[in-house]
Amino acid sequence: MNEDRKKRGIKNHKILMTVAICALFLGSSNTFAARSTSHENHGVTEQMQSVAVNVLVVDAQGEPIIGANVVEKGTTNGGITDINGKIRMNVTAGALLQISFVGYTTQEIKATPNLRVVLKDDTELLDEVVVVGYGSQKKENLTGAVASVNVNQTLEGRPIADIGRGLQGTTPGLSIQVPSGEVGSDPIIKIRGQIGSIEGEATPLILLDNVEIPSIQMVNPDDIESISVLKDAASASIYGAKAAFGVVLITTKKGAKSDRVNVSYQGNLSFQNMAKEMKMGQFNALEYSVEAMKRSGKTATGGISFFMTESGLERAREWQNKYGGKLGPDDPYVYGRDWYVDANGRNIGLRTFDPYDYMIREWAPTHSHNVSINGKSGKTTYNIGLGYLHQNGMMKPAKKDDFTRYNASVRLSTEINKYLTIRAGSIFSSRDKRYPYSTSSTTADPWLYLYRWGPNMPLGVNEDGNDLRSPWSETKQANTASQVDNYLNISLGTTVNVTKDWKFDFDYTYANETGVIKKPGTRYSAANAWSAGVPRTDANGNQIYVNNLGQQVDAAAEGAMPAYKLPYEEYTPHGSNPDHIYRKSSGARRHTFNATTDYNWQINDDNNFKFLLGMNLVTYDYEDNWSQITDLTDITNPQFDLAVGTQTASGNQKWEGQMGYFGRINLKSATKLFSVLLASKRP
Structure with missing residues (x-):
């Protein structure tokens, strides 16, 4: 009987996924972008004796699977099946094809001209519980597009600087780019495409334990328990207008389940190099x-x-x-x-x-160290995490090009009695990015400078040992700029269990953000x-x-x-860019209060009713001020009191608040799934 119920749940899940992917396939331009990428790869594979293959992907009942991923193993050559479950592509002769889709077991099959692939149900995957807005659900009960990241496989033990870089290429529909390639730079995250609002914004909402954070880069990968990506309105609308471009939900580790103390250390030493050397025309x-x-x-x-x-x-x-x-x-x-x-x-x-x-600079080193202490004593659980990361950049002539991050976190929870549980926690993150401040009005940054550098334009030094004016010389002579960002939050919460099926959760978090940017300029001298x-x-x-x-x-x-x-x-005139010193300081405070109640009623073996009601209150105030003075008297030691040019200063201050109410109803029967999301947000 349980097996029949599971099969019916799988069938309903596949119907819902098929409808969702049909809508995506017919209404999104991403499909065409994916096809374009596939054609570009075809141009490469054809040089390696490529063959054309026609693939039809179906389920156990022979129904076509729309949006199944078909990839040539070991390459990025691939695409997704169309509305008929078909795809035509060029692959290397004798290649293995990997065929995968949510809810099914991935298969590998040797490429032949015509393939009919039957994907088998992955019942374990559908039983998996994933984090959704203000709660969790089984995958088989989801009606929205939610992706759960396998943290153990994706983040643990990998030489990555932050979660964003670790998530690259792991989740369908999640695009992560690091456009500048600089260490310490924030990755750009897009969910289901690159098109933004009328103001150009297209950034997803990033929540750490249901609290908005300024950057995904500040989170220590070793502190993460789970990551969920909410991709569509059906799953993300519970967070209101801020979730218009999707939501990334990050949950931190809370404590151990066994009555013992667990201490672990993880160290990593790695070296980074260019993934592909770009040969310049000579x-x-x-x-x-x-x-x-x-x-x-x-x-x-x-x-x-x-x-x-x-x-x-x-x-x-x-x-x-x-x-x-x-x-x-x-x-x-x-x-x-x-x-x-x-x-x-x-x-x-x-x-x-x-x-x-x-x-x-080839083989730039990175090392990280993480210590985790967690345990349980009676009805009290705790988790303490400490992290350190230092990453060297690849800009060879720079005096300093690196990124350092310190992390600390504490989580404590205790069950007072069967009706009341209280919890508290704190997270601290400090990031320091150092880089050469080599920008000027004529040369932009050194990488852009190089783009227009002819193959016979000189680099290095002349026969007298003097630097030749170039991106290399300006990066070498530049003083070191820095950006320091600190984040601290303190949270308090409680859970009240009215019955075993009905509970209330109340959580308050105070977060403080500070930032300081210093840009000490210089004047350049070289053989011009x-x-x-x-x-x-x-x-x-x-x-x-x-x-x-x-x-x-x-x-x-x-x-x-x-x-x-x-x-x-x-050749840099006095008082012109970058003959100045610049400093900007900023501060922000965020108060977040979440209150929810949920009720889970298991009517019988085949029917379940679950509802969630809640409110969210957020206030945020921000201020910054900056100052700049030109014409440095000592270019080796730029200081405000050692500059004699024009001084300018300005600042900004803003406050915003938001209060919202939301609800979710889930009804599952032996043959149907029903879900309703309600949300109202007011500024």
Whole structure:
């Protein structure tokens, strides 16, 4: 009888999932984006003797499964089945296909031209209890789109800096990007697409134990008990308008179930490198540029101050044959060998550079340490967590490029009697991000600067040991900026059990957030690669001559040429960006009160009735102020009292409050599931 009920529940679950995915498939543009990605991958697999396969995915009753994931194992090549349960794709000959869908057991099948795959029910998965808004439910009873993350497999033991990076690629419909790649930068989280509101916002609501937090990055992965992602209105609407773009629910560990003390330590040392080295165009880029130059009827091509001509290209080819792959970042930029000034006064760069060698630090280390103490004494449970993370960045010339985080958490709960349980807790997080403050009005940040850096624009130092003006030199000379964010919350709560099926929960949390941003600027000095070359003279003012190896020779020697150099100068004007010091401090306080009551009535073996009623009250006040002064008198030690330029200051203050009422009714019978969500939020 129980087995029959379970099968009926599975069937109802599949019907609900089919309806939901039909709506998604017909109404979302994400399907087309996924198909586009698949086509891009096809272009790669075709070079590896790809074959076309037609896959039909059905359930045990032969019904097509809509939205099943079909992926070539070991690659990102894949897609989802259409409304008929079909997909056509190109894969490598002999590849294994992984077919998966919520509620079914994943299968691996060798690719053949025509495949009919029957997915079997995963009854254990449907019995799994997942966290939803202000409660938990079995997956088979869900009517909304809720994804539960397997924390043990996804986060534990992995060398990740934060939860966001750990969730990348783990949950369908959850997109996580780290656009800048910088250590300590907040990941961008999107649920079911990238389209936002009319104001451009598309950020999901992130809740830690039902309390909104400013950043998912502040949470220690070792403190996490469970993570649920609410993807649609049916599951997220209980949180009101703030949940318009989905909800990420994070629940922390509370305590042990056995009467003993458990102490655990987890340490991790890892090294990060570029996932894929982006090869920049070098000599071949010069060839393409010269070919385009000839077709446009010009005599020189290039930008800023270094150019290429037809005759210069031949000399660059000779340089490539003689020095290509032999000179690196430690070798200076030498006139005569690596560049020259032509008869028209143009700088002609012969040597090509790979910015990767100058800007990227390979195998940057990261280490983390976590200590957890939990236990139970009588009817009291407790959990204490301590965490430390230090991550080095990959910006090679920077004085400091790293991220440090400290975490501490305490959770305590005690059962006074069978009617009353009280609990308390606190979470602390401190994050410190340090990076080179190398931005200026002409060069933006060093990575954007590199995008427009031609292959023959110089990097490194010249023959005198002076830095050449470049993204490398500005990052090297930049002072270190920092951003410190601290978060502390204190929570109190109680549970009142009226009967074994009816209870009330009351929880209050006070959270305090502080932040300080410091940006100490500088003025840059270097051999100015943005300027024309100037004659190089000796101490008596006489012209120096060199040969094509850059060696100084007599003016009458064979192959002698007048030597030039790039002028060494402080090219940042006083008072212009980034010749300043900037400081911003901010503070915020959040009060959150949640009150809920829920009743669970098991009518009989086949019928269950459950309802939830509650209220949520949140107040939030924020203020910040910043100040900046230009024209530093000491660029090695920027201070407000050591600057003499224009001072500006400003600030901001805001307050907001929200009170809402919500409810949820779930009715399960042997043949049907019924769920109603009600929510009303008032600012």
